[in-house]
Amino acid sequence: MLFQKLQDIFSDIFDETPLTLRPDLTAPEVLGWDSINHINLVVAIEEAFSITLDSQEIRSMANVGDLVDILKRHGVSIEWPSDSLAH
Amino acid sequence: MLVSSTDHKIPLSAFERLTSHVLAHWPEHRRFLELCISHRSPESAKLADHIASLIERLADGHLDQLVSGYQWVCNMIVEEELVFRRTGRYRYARFEEVERIIYNNKEIMDLYMDGVLLSQALYNNHLHSMEFYINEFIPKISSRSKHLEIGPGHGLFLYFAASKIDHGSISAWDVSNTSLSHTRSCLDKLGINRPVTLSHRNLFEEDNFQDRYDSIVISEVLEHLEDPARALNILHNLTESGGHIFINFPVNAPCIDHLFLLKSPEDVVNLVEGAGFTIKNVRFSPVAGYTLERARKARAAVSCVVIGQKKENT
Numbered sequence: 261m262l263f264q265k266l267q268d269i270f271s272d273i274f275d276e277t278p279l280t281l282r283p284d285l286t287a288p289e290v291l292g293w294d295s296i297n298h299i300n301l302v303v304a305i306e307e308a309f310s311i312t313l314d315s316q317e318i319r320s321m322a323n324v325g326d327l328v329d330i331l332k333r334h335g336v337s338i339e340w341p342s343d344s345l346a347h
Numbered sequence: 348m349l350v351s352s353t354d355h356k357i358p359l360s361a362f363e364r365l366t367s368h369v370l371a372h373w374p375e376h377r378r379f380l381e382l383c384i385s386h387r388s389p390e391s392a393k394l395a396d397h398i399a400s401l402i403e404r405l406a407d408g409h410l411d412q413l414v415s416g417y418q419w420v421c422n423m424i425v426e427e428e429l430v431f432r433r434t435g436r437y438r439y440a441r442f443e444e445v446e447r448i449i450y451n452n453k454e455i456m457d458l459y460m461d462g463v464l465l466s467q468a469l470y471n472n473h474l475h476s477m478e479f480y481i482n483e484f485i486p487k488i489s490s491r492s493k494h495l496e497i498g499p500g501h502g503l504f505l506y507f508a509a510s511k512i513d514h515g516s517i518s519a520w521d522v523s524n525t526s527l528s529h530t531r532s533c534l535d536k537l538g539i540n541r542p543v544t545l546s547h548r549n550l551f552e553e554d555n556f557q558d559r560y561d562s563i564v565i566s567e568v569l570e571h572l573e574d575p576a577r578a579l580n581i582l583h584n585l586t587e588s589g590g591h592i593f594i595n596f597p598v599n600a601p602c603i604d605h606l607f608l609l610k611s612p613e614d615v616v617n618l619v620e621g622a623g624f625t626i627k628n629v630r631f632s633p634v635a636g637y638t639l640e641r642a643r644k645a646r647a648a649v650s651c652v653v654i655g656q657k658k659e660n661t
Contacts, residue, residue: 288378294636295379295425296647303432315426 266328269308273301276299283325283340309336349380362392365410372414375420383471383635394478398468401503404536405464416461417469423459427601432646438607445604450523454488459603460529464501471651475632476566476595479652481507483628484593485492487654491515493512495560495585497550498568500526502533504584508564509539516560517541520548550578557634559587566595569618570605579622586657590629593654596617600648611643615651624655 263281270279274292287293301344302318305311305327311334321327326337349366359367366380387395404414429436439445450453467473485507488494492515499505499519509517514609521527534543549572562581569575575596586592596618600607609615612631622624632650633642642649 268357296428296634296645299425299432300645302429306433315429318429319425320490 262336263341265308266305266331266338269280269304273297273304274313281324283323283328286322305331309334311336349377349384350401352652357580360396362396362468363404365399365402365465368410369414369465369469372411373418376418379421379635380469383469387474387573391474391556392477394481394659395468397476398474398477398503399538400504402464402468404538405501405533407490407536411460413465414459416463417465418462419458420462420466423462423603424601427605428602431599431601435609437601439604440573440606442571443573445606449604453525457539457604460501464503467501467503468581468609472597472632473547474649475506475630476652477626478503479545479632480564480566480595483630484562484564484591484654485511487591489515492530492561493559493587494518494562494564495520496566497521497582498526498565498571499530499545501535502530502539504564505530505534505543505564506537506539508562509541509543512541516544517565518544518546518560520546520550522549523548558585560585561587561590563590563592565616566593569594569596569599570600570602570607571610573606575607576618576621579618579624583623583657586624588657588661589655589659591654592619592624593652594635595650595652597648597650599646609651610646612639612649612651615653619653619655621654625661626653627656628654 270281274290274297277315279290287298289311302313309331313330317330321330331338349370354613369380370377384392402413404411427438467477488511490511491514492512494506494512494515494517496505496519505519506654520531521530524547527547531545563586565582569578572578573654580641582592596609596615598611598615609618616626618628619654631639632652633639634648637645637647639649
């Protein structure tokens, strides 16, 4: 399931932080989500889904919801679990 | 501390003026700057303030221009990090590529040089490297030293050396006449009155080993070369017996014109030892927000400063 794949990528990059993805989750809320790990996250997502994001897309994502929207534009449709939308 | 441009109830320090100016133009940069200053020691903060005051002198009323350059450098580093993490390599490997694309482009070079100058006060790894230079290397220079710097850039390292060397000589070499003109202008603005000889010389074309220097500085130059080991061998020959060298070589530090990738601080130490220097002291400074251990694991940039000494009677 694509959502779980994305969740696993986040867990791997931010391995010291228990993390549940939700659309409005932002970098300041996640320990270790700095500019370097943002790029590590992007590269891991690119490799996992066989896509390439451009610089504007990488800079423009303000939260995980934006990331999911960008992935959809690249043909990767991730459906949010119903409980993640209740935040 | 970081202040907004309207918080002018008490006089601001030079560092506060500088960061206030940066944030007025680039408010999104606040989080990074807060990260930089959050764990600075009082001594580091004092040095940052001193450097900020020197930057104000060098800006000569054009701080906006320097801030634009700084923002360009920060954004450029993000682009290069992306290349680095996708490929495991720096973007370019050949000097002729960066010469054509970067060094021959005045607009890019102006932004780059301006941005690097501000980073000396703002980036923790740059500040701590300068702190190590002042506290550990400058005391090793005598007032009669014959001193050489390779690639003097904005002149800040020369500025601190000049404060120590009264009776010796100070020289600096660069392959670019444009860069040397820039250095001369910086030295004038910094008020360095003693003679400093700036020469257009290429280290790889040096065969005059009659010249030897008591102290040599090469900071953030070696990673721009295709063959830093060869450069260090030449510098070893140029060092007087018992003389000292200060080397700053950042690892895992993607930048538009960085060519030679080293992946660990130990690689830098080995390189310096391989040239024949005895290691006297080292400092490894990771980028803001990282411990050295975490930087190693994350392959985040680390400024690796090594002070080496040439053996006596060699």
